[in-house]
Amino acid sequence: MNAYVSAILQGAVLTVGVSVSALLVAIVLGLLGAGAKLSGRPVWVGLGTAYTTVIRGIPDLVLMLLIFYGGTIGLNNALEWMGSEATVDINPFTAGVLTLGFIYGAYMTETFRGAMLAIPKGQAEAAWAFGMGRTQTFVRITAPQMVRYALPGFTNNWLVLIKATALVSLIGLQEMTYAAKQASAATRSPFVFFLFTAGLFLVYTTVSLYALRRLNAHFSLGTKRGTL
Amino acid sequence: MKKLLLAVVLGALSTASFAQGKDLKVAIDPTYEPFTYKADGKPTGFDVDIASALCEQIKRKCVFIEQSWDSMIPGLMARKYEVIISSMSVTEDRLKQIDFTNKYYNTPSRVVTKKAFNYTGPASLKGKKIGVLKASTQEKYAMGELKTVGVDVVPYEAQDQVYLDIRAGRLDGTVADHVEVTGGFLSKPEGKDYELKGDDLYIPKYFGIGAGIGLRKGQDALKNELNTAIKTIRDNGTYKKINDKYFKFDVYGK
Amino acid sequence: MNFAVLFEPQNIALFGTGIATTLTLLFASLAVGAVMALVFALLLTGPWALLRWLVGAYTYVIRGTPLLIQVYLIYYGLGQLEWIQARWDSVWPWTHFKEPFFCALLAFALNTAAYTAEMLAGAIRETSAGEIEAAQAYGMSRFQVMLRVVLPSALRRTLPAYSNEVVMMLHATSLASAVPSMVDVTAAASSIYSQYYLPFEAYLAAAAIYLVASFCLIGLFKVSERRLLAYLAPRAH
Numbered sequence: 001m002n003a004y005v006s007a008i009l010q011g012a013v014l015t016v017g018v019s020v021s022a023l024l025v026a027i028v029l030g031l032l033g034a035g036a037k038l039s040g041r042p043v044w045v046g047l048g049t050a051y052t053t054v055i056r057g058i059p060d061l062v063l064m065l066l067i068f069y070g071g072t073i074g075l076n077n078a079l080e081w082m083g084s085e086a087t088v089d090i091n092p093f094t095a096g097v098l099t100l101g102f103i104y105g106a107y108m109t110e111t112f113r114g115a116m117l118a119i120p121k122g123q124a125e126a127a128w129a130f131g132m133g134r135t136q137t138f139v140r141i142t143a144p145q146m147v148r149y150a151l152p153g154f155t156n157n158w159l160v161l162i163k164a165t166a167l168v169s170l171i172g173l174q175e176m177t178y179a180a181k182q183a184s185a186a187t188r189s190p191f192v193f194f195l196f197t198a199g200l201f202l203v204y205t206t207v208s209l210y211a212l213r214r215l216n217a218h219f220s221l222g223t224k225r226g227t228l
Numbered sequence: 229m230k231k232l233l234l235a236v237v238l239g240a241l242s243t244a245s246f247a248q249g250k251d252l253k254v255a256i257d258p259t260y261e262p263f264t265y266k267a268d269g270k271p272t273g274f275d276v277d278i279a280s281a282l283c284e285q286i287k288r289k290c291v292f293i294e295q296s297w298d299s300m301i302p303g304l305m306a307r308k309y310e311v312i313i314s315s316m317s318v319t320e321d322r323l324k325q326i327d328f329t330n331k332y333y334n335t336p337s338r339v340v341t342k343k344a345f346n347y348t349g350p351a352s353l354k355g356k357k358i359g360v361l362k363a364s365t366q367e368k369y370a371m372g373e374l375k376t377v378g379v380d381v382v383p384y385e386a387q388d389q390v391y392l393d394i395r396a397g398r399l400d401g402t403v404a405d406h407v408e409v410t411g412g413f414l415s416k417p418e419g420k421d422y423e424l425k426g427d428d429l430y431i432p433k434y435f436g437i438g439a440g441i442g443l444r445k446g447q448d449a450l451k452n453e454l455n456t457a458i459k460t461i462r463d464n465g466t467y468k469k470i471n472d473k474y475f476k477f478d479v480y481g482k
Numbered sequence: 483m484n485f486a487v488l489f490e491p492q493n494i495a496l497f498g499t500g501i502a503t504t505l506t507l508l509f510a511s512l513a514v515g516a517v518m519a520l521v522f523a524l525l526l527t528g529p530w531a532l533l534r535w536l537v538g539a540y541t542y543v544i545r546g547t548p549l550l551i552q553v554y555l556i557y558y559g560l561g562q563l564e565w566i567q568a569r570w571d572s573v574w575p576w577t578h579f580k581e582p583f584f585c586a587l588l589a590f591a592l593n594t595a596a597y598t599a600e601m602l603a604g605a606i607r608e609t610s611a612g613e614i615e616a617a618q619a620y621g622m623s624r625f626q627v628m629l630r631v632v633l634p635s636a637l638r639r640t641l642p643a644y645s646n647e648v649v650m651m652l653h654a655t656s657l658a659s660a661v662p663s664m665v666d667v668t669a670a671a672s673s674i675y676s677q678y679y680l681p682f683e684a685y686l687a688a689a690a691i692y693l694v695a696s697f698c699l700i701g702l703f704k705v706s707e708r709r710l711l712a713y714l715a716p717r718a719h
Contacts, residue, residue: 003269057696058689059653062668066689069299069681072306159545166548170660172295177550185259185388186266188395188418190558198547198555205546298676305679325679359662363676382663389558389662396561397570398580 004183004193011179012200018096018175019165023158025101030108037113048109055106060164063103068095068171096168104161111153116142118149148219155212159205166201176200252288253309254279255295259386262411262474263315274479277470278332278461279313282441285457296385298363301325304444311454312442315405317365319436327445329454334438334481336428337366340409341401347425354378356400359390366403369434374403388412394422403429407479438481485683493674500670501691507655507666511587512648515594522599524628527606537599544596549654552593557585557661586658594651601643605636638710645703649696656692667691 037048055063072090090098119142127137169178180197184190256275258266264273271292283290293309300312304326318328341347341356350373358374360367362383370381382399384390387408393399395418402409406428413419429435441454461467462480471479487493522541525533544552560566560579569576578584609632617631659669671688675681708715 003267007269054693056649057693059656059668059692061653061656061659062671062685062688062692065668065672065675066681066685069302069306069675070685072308073302073681076307163548166550167657169550172299174294177548177554180551181554182259182266184554184558185386185392186261188392189562190392190554191560191562194551194555194559198543198551201548201551202543202546298672302675302679302681384662392558393561393662396558397567398561 004179004187005196007174007179007183008176008193008197008200011174011176012204014093014173014175015162015165015200016204018093018100018168018173019162021097022100022104022161022165025097026104026108026157026161029101029105030112033105033109034112034116037109038116052106052109055103060100060103061167061170064096064099064167064171067099067102068092071095092168092171092173095171096165096173100161100164100168103164104157107157107160108154111150111157112146114153115146115150119145144219148216148223151212151216151219155209155216158208158212162204162208163201250288251291252283252286252311253291253293254283255293255300255303255309255312256314257297257300257386258294259297259388260315260408260412261388263405263408265412274333274470274474275313275315277473278467281461281466281470282313282454282457285460286453297361297387298385300363301442304442307444310443310447310450315408315439316442317436318438318440319365319368319434321368322436322442326442327447327451328440328442329451330458331438331440331480332458333479335405335407335479336430337369337403337435338406338409338424338428339401339403339426340414340422341425342421343423344421345401345425349426350374350379351377353401356380357382357398359384359393359399359402361387361390361404365435366405369429369431370403372434391418394418401425407475411474484678484680487678487680488674488683488687496665496670496673497667497687497691499665500667503658503664504652504655504666504695507583507586507590507658508652511590511594511655512651514587514591515598515651518591518595519598519602522595523602523606526599526603541596541600544593545600549589549593550657550660553586553589553657553660556589557582560585582661582663586661586664590651590654590658593654594647597647597650598640598644601640601647602636605639606632608639609635639714641703641707641711645700645707648699648703652692652695652699 033048033051036044037052039045068090072095075090123141123145124137127141132140165175166177169175169181172178176197180193184193187193256264256271256279258264258271258273260273260275262273264271264275266272271294276292279290279292295303295308297314300314300316301322303309304312315333316322316328318331322328339347339353339358341353346352353374354377357380358370359382360370362385364387367381367383370379375381384393387404390399390402390404391413394402394413401422404413406424409424414422414424441458443450443454467480468478488497522537525537526541528534566576566579570580571577613631613635614627617627622630655666656668658664658666659672665673667688671684674684678684
């Protein structure tokens with residue numbers, strides 16, 4: 001029993017690793033996507049819309065299987081075509097991070113786009129009048145305010161992302177769910193192990209909720225809320 | 229142009245791992261006691277020990293990679309590992325996709341149902357639920373011989389999940405490797421009401437000629453190395469030592 | 483790329499079975515889940531503190547754990563319990579736990595009930611205070627206020643968020659492939675992949691099917707929103 005419990009706990013470390021790494025990828029893709037959709041140029045808007053529509057119309061599991069199995073074969077075929085003898089092995093961790101990041105980048109795009117639209121346009125114009133460049137405007141004016149508007153949607157996406165890491169077990173990454181499944185089949189006691197894993201996920205989501213609530217409070221300092 | 233693309237891609241993929249010279253990546257499915265399973269979190273079993281012995285012979289380090297059974301061959305073709313040493317039977321269908329070394333053991337399959345059940349052949353299982361491992365030779369047999377006479381064949385991702393559902397009462401039996409089902413199910417307390425039924429199934433059409441080491445086509449150097457290694461450990465007693473650790477008879481078979 | 487293989491009759495039949503299973507699972511779990519959600523939402527906004535706490539704990543746990551683990555717990559976990567095993571050959575409600583379809587349905591229904599209950603409860607809480615006071619001024623009992631004023635308005639306001647939930651449920655049905663012997667679209671694609679070693683073709687086909695289904699569902703909701711939420715739409719002239 002003990003070896004199985006420690007396998008699940010090791011898997012828990014991997015779960016945290018995958019989710020945090022995927023979050024970083026998702027944030028980067030989300031910012032790029034939101035920028036593309038708000039840029040006004042038809043090519044970028046089209047690409048951004050295609051990205052969000054397609055990704056949000058396909059189940060996470062199917063995308064994961066497509067990218068993991070199809071992607072590796074495609075990549076190796078491409079390398080062969082270019083005349084290389086090297087074989088690239090995308091390990092399940094990298095595959096999981098890239099896939100989850102890619103999928104949740106689409107959801108983050110929508111969240112960030114909504115947040116950016118909520119900031120009054122006059123502020124960007126004022127920044128331009130002051131002579132600030134695009135990057136400066138973004139870093140000093142847009143980003144800090146965007147955080148507050150984006151937090152509810154961001155929290156939601158993050159919680160869904162944590163739970164989606166369970167799906168990565170289906171492409172072979174040995175995180176919590178995978179370890180629990182092996183343990184339960186080998187010891188013929190699935191109830192205990194899956195309940196334990198569910199408990200670990202609950203701990204993870206509770207801690208995240210608490211941390212994000214604190215973050216929300218921090219970024220909402222100084223804003224007034226109407227009383228009913 | 230191609231060279232330039234190659235340079236760019238290789239540079240961008242510096243985080244991915246490239247095939248090493250000395251390590252031999254071996255795929256295993258550790259849900260198949262006593263051939264491949266996990267004890268104390270480490271892969272162990274007949275297949276694992278044979279693999280380690282062979283690696284010692286060809287002077288490379290074995291790195292075991294876990295893989296679920298139905299993606300074994302696709303994973304090999306996608307170059308996730310070099311060889312499959314996980315009780316994979318050599319069959320004509322599989323030979324169309326990959327290559328195999330000579331066999332390193334051969335054991336038959338059997339039908340397993342409750343002791344009280346009167347098994348007289350495939351037709352007597354009509355209406356019953358039989359669990360099999362997805363993408364295994366037993367699944368091929370079940371689909372070819374049992375499903376056609378009205379048996380409800382249910383494929384599972386791993387053999388030990390079949391045992392989980394037999395224990396739960398959702399399945400009436402299974403078709404599995406004779407030795408594997410004895411070591412992984414019948415010899416445990418949950419298997420006390422079940423037994424092997426019928427005759428040993430040696431049909432080559434479904435079950436092939438025994439378990440071999442799977443590798444990609446075109447790797448003749450590695451194949452010859454492994455074949456020589458198999459013969460060496462058969463001759464010098466290492467095979468017998470590993471065999472006796474798990475079984476009371478010679479699994480090399482006929 | 484070998485797409486021709488996908489169009490062989492037995493593979494089309496396989497995908498057909500998959501689509502049938504997916505749609506049945508989707509609508510059945512939505513129906514059962516919706517009824518449960520209504521009850522839970524009323525309990526969440528009701529006067530009984532203990533029930534509020536219980537249902538709140540239930541939605542918290544369901545929304546805090548992955549659906550995959552919930553499916554495994556119900557299919558494998560409950561199957562392990564001696565208490566259930568002793569009864570599921572003969573005693574009526576428990577006989578269903580033997581079937582994989584029922585277990586998957588139960589897991590999905592419980593999941594969607596939790597999310598929908600929270601959405602509906604939020605909409606009920608945000609009902610304009612003036613409407614409720616007016617109804618009370620008319621002398622309506624608590625039950626009548628709920629039935630005639632609050633619920634019709636809350637149900638309509640939940641529609642946009644519910645449309646999201648329905649699409650999420652469609653995606654969630656792909657997890658039915660984790661239950662043995664359930665052949666949904668994803669399981670059909672996986673089966674073709676392991677038979678012919680064509681991952682791109684098989685999973686692209688599955689993705690296309692889900693995309694079309696998602697678009698149809700979203701379109702359906704847009705039409706119903708235009709009718710039912712017409713009174714909240716921006717002025718057209």
